[in-house]
Amino acid sequence: MAIRTFIEAIRDGMAEEMRRDWTVIVMGEDVGKKGGVFLATDGLWGEFGDDRVIDTPLTESMIVGASIGAALNGLRPIAEIQFADFIHPAFNQIVSEAARLRYRSNNGFTVPMVIRAPYGGGVHGALYHSQSVEAFFTHVPGLKVVIPSTPYDAKGLLRTAIRDDDPVLFFEHKKMYRSVRGDVPEGEFAVPLGQAVVRRTGRHVTVVAYGLMVHYALEAAERVAEEGIEAEVIDLRTLRPLDRATLLSSVRKTGKCLVAYEDNRFGGYGAEIAAIVAEEAFDYLDGPVSRIAGPDVPGVPYNHALEDWFMLNPAKIADAVRRLAAY
Amino acid sequence: MTVTGQGGDAATSPLAASVGLADADLVAMYRLVALARAVDERMWILNRAGRIPFVISGQGHEGAQVGLTWPLRKGHDWIAPFYRSIATCLTFGMSARDLMLAQYAKAIDPSSGGRQMPGHYGHPSHHLVSVSSPVATQILHAVGIALAARIRGTDQVAVAIMGEGSSNQGDVHEALNFAAIHRLPFVLIVENNGYAISVPSEKQLSVRDVAVRASGYGIPGVIVDGTDVLACYAAGLEAIERARTGGGPTLIEAKVTRLTAHSSDDQQTKYRSEDDLAEGRAHDPLPIFRDQLREADVLTDAIEAELAAEIKALVEDATDFAEAEPDPDPATALDWVFAEHWPGETAPPWHGTAGSHGSAGAGGHG
Ligand SMILES: Cc1ncc(C[n+]2csc(CCOP(=O)(O)OP(=O)(O)O)c2C)c(N)n1
Ligand SMILES: [Mg+2]
Numbered sequence: 001m002a003i004r005t006f007i008e009a010i011r012d013g014m015a016e017e018m019r020r021d022w023t024v025i026v027m028g029e030d031v032g033k034k035g036g037v038f039l040a041t042d043g044l045w046g047e048f049g050d051d052r053v054i055d056t057p058l059t060e061s062m063i064v065g066a067s068i069g070a071a072l073n074g075l076r077p078i079a080e081i082q083f084a085d086f087i088h089p090a091f092n093q094i095v096s097e098a099a100r101l102r103y104r105s106n107n108g109f110t111v112p113m114v115i116r117a118p119y120g121g122g123v124h125g126a127l128y129h130s131q132s133v134e135a136f137f138t139h140v141p142g143l144k145v146v147i148p149s150t151p152y153d154a155k156g157l158l159r160t161a162i163r164d165d166d167p168v169l170f171f172e173h174k175k176m177y178r179s180v181r182g183d184v185p186e187g188e189f190a191v192p193l194g195q196a197v198v199r200r201t202g203r204h205v206t207v208v209a210y211g212l213m214v215h216y217a218l219e220a221a222e223r224v225a226e227e228g229i230e231a232e233v234i235d236l237r238t239l240r241p242l243d244r245a246t247l248l249s250s251v252r253k254t255g256k257c258l259v260a261y262e263d264n265r266f267g268g269y270g271a272e273i274a275a276i277v278a279e280e281a282f283d284y285l286d287g288p289v290s291r292i293a294g295p296d297v298p299g300v301p302y303n304h305a306l307e308d309w310f311m312l313n314p315a316k317i318a319d320a321v322r323r324l325a326a327y
Numbered sequence: 328m329t330v331t332g333q334g335g336d337a338a339t340s341p342l343a344a345s346v347g348l349a350d351a352d353l354v355a356m357y358r359l360v361a362l363a364r365a366v367d368e369r370m371w372i373l374n375r376a377g378r379i380p381f382v383i384s385g386q387g388h389e390g391a392q393v394g395l396t397w398p399l400r401k402g403h404d405w406i407a408p409f410y411r412s413i414a415t416c417l418t419f420g421m422s423a424r425d426l427m428l429a430q431y432a433k434a435i436d437p438s439s440g441g442r443q444m445p446g447h448y449g450h451p452s453h454h455l456v457s458v459s460s461p462v463a464t465q466i467l468h469a470v471g472i473a474l475a476a477r478i479r480g481t482d483q484v485a486v487a488i489m490g491e492g493s494s495n496q497g498d499v500h501e502a503l504n505f506a507a508i509h510r511l512p513f514v515l516i517v518e519n520n521g522y523a524i525s526v527p528s529e530k531q532l533s534v535r536d537v538a539v540r541a542s543g544y545g546i547p548g549v550i551v552d553g554t555d556v557l558a559c560y561a562a563g564l565e566a567i568e569r570a571r572t573g574g575g576p577t578l579i580e581a582k583v584t585r586l587t588a589h590s591s592d593d594q595q596t597k598y599r600s601e602d603d604l605a606e607g608r609a610h611d612p613l614p615i616f617r618d619q620l621r622e623a624d625v626l627t628d629a630i631e632a633e634l635a636a637e638i639k640a641l642v643e644d645a646t647d648f649a650e651a652e653p654d655p656d657p658a659t660a661l662d663w664v665f666a667e668h669w670p671g672e673t674a675p676p677w678h679g680t681a682g683s684h685g686s687a688g689a690g691g692h693g
Contacts, residue, residue: 025478051478057508062467062501069471072456073405074479077471093498096461097468105449105457106440107663141664141673165666194669241669 004184007177009151010040010116012184013158014078018048020188021076024162027054027063028080028116037082038118038177064090064115068098071113076162084119084171085131098167099142114161118174119147120212120262122311125174127299130307132263137169138239138272144168144193145239149214151182153237156191164193173212180215196243198250202230205256205325207317208247208273210236213260219314220321229325239269244276251277255286256324260317265293287327292320342623346557347564350625356393356556357620358634363389363414364613365638366423369646370430370445374591378650379430382591383446388518389414390612391551391581394559395516396486398567405472407456407465407487410446411518415488420453423645433652434659441655446590463489463496466515470502473511473570484570488516491580492523494537503578507544510575514566517578518553520585525598541578553583554612557619584610 004012018024026041026048032055035042045053056063060081067077081087087094094115101109121130138145146161146168148154154172161168199214200221209217214235221231232250236243251257257277259270274289292312294300300310337349367386374382385392392414396406401420408415413426425437429448432441438449438457449457456468469487476483493499494517506513517537521528534540541548547569551562559581566577584607588595595604620626661673 023479054474057501057504059501059505061498062470062505065464065467065498065502066471066474066505069407069456069468069473069485070475070478071471072468073472073475073481073483073485075475089497092461093464093467096459097464100459101457102663102665104439104443104447104459105451106436106442108437108439108449108451109457110666144665241665241672244671 001183001185003181004151004155005178006151006154006172006180007038007040009155009184010158010172011042011044013155013162014041015044015047016188017159017162018044018052022052023074024076024078025052025054025070026078026080027056027067029056029058029063029082031055031080036080038174040116040172040177041080060086060089061093064093064098067113067115068093068101068111071111072109076112078114078116078162081115081117083129084117084133085128087115087117087133091136094137094143094167094169095140099140102166103142110165111167112165114158114168114170116170116172118177119171120173120175121300121307122175122212124302124304124307125300126302130300132261132294134171134239135263135267135269138269142166144241145171146193146237147171147173147211147239148237149176149180149211149235151180151184153191155184156189157193157237159188159190160193163190168193171211176212176215191237193238194241194243195238196234196236196246198232198246199235200231200233202232202254204230204254205258205321206232206234206250206254207258207260207321208234208236208270209260210239211262213262213312213317216312216314216317217260220317223314223318224321224325227322229321231321242276244280247273247277248281251281252284255284256327257281257285257289258317258320258324259289259291259293260312260320261291261293262312263294264296265291266296268293287324290320290324292317340623340625342557342619342625346561348560353557353620353625354630354634356397356560357616357626358638359393359414359417360389360556360613360616361634362423362638362641363392363417365642366426366645367413369427369642371587371591373430373646379445381445382430383410384587384590385411385413387520387584387586387607387611388553390556390616391518391553391559391583393418394556395563395579395581397560398564399484399486402453404483404567405454405456405469405485407469407472407485408448408458409462409465409489409493410458411490412448412458412488416448416450416455419455421448421450421455423641424648425450427645427649428652431649431652432654433649434655435652440659462493463498465489466502467498470506470511470513473506473513474509476512477509482571484512484514484567486514486516486567488518490523491517491519491521491528491537492526492531494540495531503541503544503546503576506576507546510573512570513576514563514570515576515578517580518583519580520583522585522589522599524589524593525595536580538578538580546576546578548578548580550580550582553581554610554615556612556616583612586611
């Protein structure tokens with residue numbers, strides 16, 4: 001066991017897979033000599049060279065579109081989008097092409113690729129360096145969407161994503177890169193896609209979260225525990241395919257469900273979780289399925305007072321848990 | 328395939344020799360142009376007869392399509408085609424049956440199993456990338472294929488094909504820039520038929536020729552007469568060999584004519600004058616190529632009759648075969664969203680709600 005930061009675990013995951021499988025390549029802006037703007041690919045260029053660690057021009061659609069082509073011709077590209085905020089120029093390639101190639105060719109073509117992108121706020125990134133974009137992509141059949149919350153999961157899920165034969169979007173909360181550390185074992189462990197995990201058990205309220213919100217939900221659970229409220233915290237880890245079994249069995253036990261997501265609320269990923277719980281655990285519910293999410297403004301504003309207003313935090317989540325627990 | 332009949336006792340007319348081919352090659356190329364036309368004409372008949380709801384056609388483009396892609400190595404090189412690429416697909420190994428199965432959208436349609444509209448061809452083993460509807464996305468796929476060929480050292484060339492209207496898409500710029508930076512084994516073919524649906528190229532392009540844009544990427548841009556099959560062949564050969572030998576990408580613009588409406592849903596007399604349409608008919612590559620080959624004594628009455636009979640039989644067979652094939656079973660419509668089944672993810676919504684997929688989360692092969 002070694003203690004690794006979140007970003008070190010991601011880097012280790014890429015490096016180990018690239019050592020194991022020469023068809024794994026990395027493409028993106030500044031991923032080469034510089035090692036990426038967050039240093040997620042630091043050292044890879046030195047070890048694997050120009051052919052396998054490719055500094056691309058500033059062309060997100062190309063990064064994804066050419067990765068699709070490379071995947072069609074025998075490689076397993078990892079496409080890095082520098083910030084999730086800048087994934088939109090590649091939206092067509094992701095949604096119309098990567099997601100559909102297998103289906104539209106009746107299994108004739110497959111696109112084994114990973115798209116990594118740092119997302120999320122709380123880092124003074126303002127409107128265009130803070131976005132959560134998962135809802136755009138979880139809506140699309142044919143895409144797998146992963147958002148890890150621990151270094152262990154980041155490495156294990158990234159390994160699985162690289163070996164997966166379908167396109168996987170891998171979103172990494174940038175605030176966690178250096179602030180979150182944890183045990184990461186040596187060796188080839190993998191974390192399967194489509195499996196959530198119960199991070200904390202409790203009887204009164206289920207809090208569903210992913211990414212940074214898992215940490216905030218755990219802190220919130222700690223706070224309300226002092227008041228006698230036992231919150232169970234589910235870390236979804238993979239948003240699609242969704243682990244309904246873990247989600248629903250928790251809600252059927254607690255009878256109450258709060259979904260915490262950083263993205264703005266309306267039409268967010270948590271809305272789908274709420275709908276599934278309402279439809280499939282109705283008989284067990286003992287309070288309204290609730291969401292706590294970002295406000296519906298077009299982006300995270302910059303000034304610290306405004307950013308704090310936008311962002312969820314443990315106190316806000318704890319309040320929401322208390323309100324729900326009171327039913 | 329480009330050298331079949333070279334040397335040996337194969338007949339080589341001066342015309343064939345002028346492009347380094349044998350007469351048998353020219354006949355084979357002509358056969359593909361004529362076969363593509365015959366399949367295409369049958370598609371329209373079937374559409375008008377109410378047998379198939381949609382047609383999008385390659386008529387007028389066939390000469391350029393056969394000539395330009397003839398020098399590729401089948402099953403080795405790659406093509407990312409577009410919806411008019413009927414002759415391209417035939418040249419690269421698809422059969423008349425394969426194409427007709429796509430028109431009828433039957434279960435065994437190799438392009439999509441009946442999932443896509445007609446015209447969205449694709450064939451994994453022939454290395455024809457599945458066509459989608461958003462134009463020009465495939466240019467980047469071909470560039471990525473070329474990148475993988477370079478990294479894997481496979482000696483493959485990747486070709487992408489589209490129309491001149493589509494050449495305005497941002498993906499084309501991103502693709503050419505990247506391919507040129509890395510001198511990838513990539514060829515971009517633009518089949519310029521002067522229209523993007525109803526909009527003439529003067530309103531699509533700030534320049535007359537798409538090919539001049541190549542200079543912005545520091546790569547050769549070539550204009551070729553799409554009715555001159557052998558000129559297309561020569562241009563294709565040069566670009567493909569340059570790509571294969573490390574000389575980087577080429578943009579080839581073939582001037583072609585669109586002999587039909589944009590699709591079966593379009594009425595082109597609304598926006599094209601009778602003169603314009605007549606001008607188009609005068610640039611039909613099929614009779615032009617035929618006359619050229621007859622003049623060179625490569626095509627004789629006997630050969631033409633033989634080809635005509637064969638093509639007629641192939642089209643009949645393809646139509647009957649495709650018509651008789653079963654439709655896809657809706658029970659298969661959830662297949663191949665992913666490699667494996669994720670029942671909770673892909674269950675149809677009308678399959679009920681409460682508790683219906685209580686155990687369907689972890690997935691598994693099905
Ligand atoms: C991104 C996108 N926008 C619009 C369309 C609708 N559309 C289909 S074909 C076409 C015209 C394409 O013209 P061109 O590239 O010149 O090819 P041609 O059909 O003339 O061969 C249009 C507008 C589309 N398929 N994709
Ligand atoms: Mg056109």
